[in-house]
Amino acid sequence: MGIEDLRQLFFGSYQIKQCQTYTEEHLDINGDFSIHVSKETNDIIRCAIQSRHSNSIRYYVWIQFSLTGDPITSWYCQCKSGARTVGACTHEATIIWYLSYARHHDFEGSSDRRRIQRSIEKLMQSNSEEDEEEDDSIMQ
Structure with missing residues (x-):
């Protein structure tokens, strides 16, 4: 169409x-x-x-x-x-x-939206990795 x-x-x-x-x-x-x-x-x-x-x-x-x-x-x-x-x-x-x-x-999609989405994904991944490190240090 x-x-x-x-x-x-x-x-x-x-x-x-x-x-x-x-x-x-x-x-x-x-x-x-x-x-x-x-x-x-x-x-x-x-x-x-x-x-x-x-x-x-x-x-x-x-x-x-x-x-x-x-x-x-x-x-x-x-x-x-x-x-x-x-x-x-x-x-x-x-x-x-x-x-x-x-x-x-x-x-x-607009490049601005994609850039913002990638930034949020990186932040979430970084937070997830920090949480895992904290869990590891607590277990030791």
């Missing part, structure tokens, strides 16, 4: 503008997005999206797709805006944007 197809699907570009940031927040260290495929039917996927307003809230998004005809046939999100009959919430748009557009156009 192209950007124009996505604009038509979402009835505008508001959600598309937010997709890159949401995607960056949900990619793992290897740049992968966690996607679950339905056991009952292989044309429905589910993804978990963290709320940007509350760290304790996670929304699940379901997307039904087709390999023939219209690529995206339906979608649903648990958030308040997700049950729309017209358009899509940002959570739904993020999954659709990433799977149908961004990953095919060599999407990379």
Whole structure:
């Protein structure tokens, strides 16, 4: 799908503008997005999206797709805006944007976000090593 197809699907570009940031927040260290495929039917996927307003809230998004005809046939999100009959919430748009557009156009998160993520990972690794050293010294 192209950007124009996505604009038509979402009835505008508001959600598309937010997709890159949401995607960056949900990619793992290897740049992968966690996607679950339905056991009952292989044309429905589910993804978990963290709320940007509350760290304790996670929304699940379901997307039904087709390999023939219209690529995206339906979608649903648990958030308040997700049950729309017209358009899509940002959570739904993020999954659709990433799977149908961004990953095919060599999407990379912003270098600043990657730099911050690497710094946090180094700090966590350093803290873990210090904890292990403390445990070793206590045991001696």
